[in-house]
Amino acid sequence: MDTILTRSAAEAAQILKRGGLVAFPTETVYGLGANIFDEKAVSKIFSAKRRPADNPMIAHIFDRSQLPLLAKEISRDAGRLVEAFFPGPLTIVCRKTERVPMNATAGLETIGIRMPSHDLAREFLKNCETPVAAPSANLSGRPSPTTWRAVAEDLQGRIDCILQGDATEIGLESTVVDCASTVPTILRLGSVTFEQIREVIPETEVVSEVLKDPAKSPGLKHKHYAPSAAVKLVSANENFGGENAAFIGITEPAGTFVLKRICDTTQDYSREIFEFFRECDRQKIKTIYCETVENTGIGAALMDRLTRAAKR
Ligand code: TXA
Ligand code: MG
Numbered sequence: 570m571d572t573i574l575t576r577s578a579a580e581a582a583q584i585l586k587r588g589g590l591v592a593f594p595t596e597t598v599y600g601l602g603a604n605i606f607d608e609k610a611v612s613k614i615f616s617a618k619r620r621p622a623d624n625p626m627i628a629h630i631f632d633r634s635q636l637p638l639l640a641k642e643i644s645r646d647a648g649r650l651v652e653a654f655f656p657g658p659l660t661i662v663c664r665k666t667e668r669v670p671m672n673a674t675a676g677l678e679t680i681g682i683r684m685p686s687h688d689l690a691r692e693f694l695k696n697c698e699t700p701v702a703a704p705s706a707n708l709s710g711r712p713s714p715t716t717w718r719a720v721a722e723d724l725q726g727r728i729d730c731i732l733q734g735d736a737t738e739i740g741l742e743s744t745v746v747d748c749a750s751t752v753p754t755i756l757r758l759g760s761v762t763f764e765q766i767r768e769v770i771p772e773t774e775v776v777s778e779v780l781k782d783p784a785k786s787p788g789l790k791h792k793h794y795a796p797s798a799a800v801k802l803v804s805a806n807e808n809f810g811g812e813n814a815a816f817i818g819i820t821e822p823a824g825t826f827v828l829k830r831i832c833d834t835t836q837d838y839s840r841e842i843f844e845f846f847r848e849c850d851r852q853k854i855k856t857i858y859c860e861t862v863e864n865t866g867i868g869a870a871l872m873d874r875l876t877r878a879a880k881r
Pocket of ligand 2: 704705713
């Protein structure tokens with residue numbers, strides 16, 4: 570299959586409307602989209618990504634008026650989160666309408682909904698004239714793509730179109746909050762932080778690593794974010810390094826490394842991490858040393874991704 574590369578949101582939307590798969594940028598990571606009401610197109614996402622069929626997708630909207638197409642009801646808490654964080658890097662999980670095909674939600678009666686704030690994403694979604702089902706636009710198990718080149722690396726020849734935008738600003742996937750249970754529960758940490766959500770809904774909980782219920786957020790049980798290299802978490806005062814090693818973090822390390830990325834802030838570190846993992850794989854690095862960061866704010870989301878990448 571030829572993959573069309575374009576900078577035109579209108580052209581990309583035309584391809585989606587004809588049943589095609591289109592990768593598009595958002596403020597978090599690139600997504601791989603299909604018309605959510607087109608069951609056949611949705612099933613093509615699973616095969617293009619080699620995604621396990623039990624991992625549900627997020628529906629992307631450009632306007633709140635599209636919410637009733639997807640959600641049976643917007644609970645009071647869900648409404649508060651929409652009010653506070655839409656558009657932006659937050660996904661709410663609600664009970665789904667009959668219209669949403671079961672393959673999009675991997676058999677669940679709930680659906681994740683997100684309204685990106687990214688200009689090109691919004692222009693694309695508006696032109697699609699339908700909510701768009703989209704997981705991250707990587708081959709399953711690989712780091713999420715933060716550039717259109719990373720999308721092409723994984724999916725060129727497997728999808729219909731890539732809408733080319735800039736490198737993504739945030740670099741980590743959206744915060745996912747389950748609003749279908751009694752107390753809102755964070756299923757995945759992201760750049761909308763636990764602290765920010767608690768300001769809106771003080772009862773909000775975070776699903777703990779131990780208590781993670783695979784039936785609730787199927788994506789959590791799958792291997793994620795992992796480069797081919799081994800990932801080791803270190804703190805700056807430790808001794809580490811060696812042949813074929815790379816380092817990413819905030820503090821300049823003592824050893825020598827084939828590849829080294831010193832970031833100014835935790836936010837920069839978050840933006841760079843997935844592309845750095847990919848660059849290490851291109852250069853056949855064997856071990857990636859990642860400096861740990863404080864487990865608060867976006868640092869908590871970054872630590873979540875680093876911990877998963879290191880767990881192999
Ligand atoms: O930032 C993002 O969220 C990006 C961009 C493209 O929007 N998308 C993304 O999609 O990261 P994906 O499929 O890679 O991750 C979706 C996560 C998975 O962990 C999945 O299990 C969870 O959201 N999820 C989706 N629908 C769900 C549902 N109905 N119930 C519980 N978890 C759900
Ligand atoms: Mg993903």
